[in-house]
Amino acid sequence: MGKWRSEMTKQEFLDNLNDQLSGEVPSSVVFENVNYYRNYIDGEINSGKSEYDVLDSLGNPRLIAKTIIDTCQIEQQTAGGDGFGGYTYGEDGGVYRDETEQPYGKPPKLLRFSGWIVLAVVVLFILLILNIIFFLPGIFWWLLLAWMVYRWFRRRA
Incomplete structure (x- = not known):
């Protein structure tokens, strides 16, 4: 050689x-x-x-x-x-x-996986907002009711 x-x-x-x-x-x-x-x-x-x-x-x-x-x-x-x-x-x-680089065609699975992570975070954020919208007003009404009952009993006493 x-x-x-x-x-x-x-x-x-x-x-x-x-x-x-x-x-x-x-x-x-x-x-x-x-x-x-x-x-x-x-x-x-x-x-x-x-x-x-x-x-x-x-x-x-x-x-x-x-x-x-x-x-x-x-x-x-x-x-x-x-x-x-x-x-x-x-x-x-x-x-x-080099199969680790994929400049053409489908993106690597890691990138597609991170898309799922973003989607999960968005769904959790939406659920949190819905929870705040529907759950906190419920607590608010219970607190308002408790305050009214307290005031009613206080006036009676």
């Missing part, structure tokens, strides 16, 4: 990836991917692997860029051409759709 490398450095790898992606995908996708691979390479080196071994395990940055470009084009076609979603990246250098 080391034939393509010819002793490529981390910076050369990232520059090559950046060059291959630039103009092919939105700049946010370029930035996201270059940052991902920079962080991945740094993390692997910090864990004790050599830069050579890390870059060798990733493979050719042109092939990685091609995979990212193809994935973005498929995503753009699937999304109706409106943009690119989030991606996750495997240790094998593959690009995978």
Whole structure:
């Protein structure tokens, strides 16, 4: 697998990836991917692997860029051409759709669930208002009746 490398450095790898992606995908996708691979390479080196071994395990940055470009084009076609979603990246250098983000289609269940919470709060608020309207006047009438009885007994005494 080391034939393509010819002793490529981390910076050369990232520059090559950046060059291959630039103009092919939105700049946010370029930035996201270059940052991902920079962080991945740094993390692997910090864990004790050599830069050579890390870059060798990733493979050719042109092939990685091609995979990212193809994935973005498929995503753009699937999304109706409106943009690119989030991606996750495997240790094998593959690009995978991040299922936690749902920029198109139905909102996540959490958002639909929060709609139910809002509805429940509104219903409880309406019930509270109805309780105040109908229950408190009842208490008011009982208090008024008790006050009248008290006054009546007080006059008699």
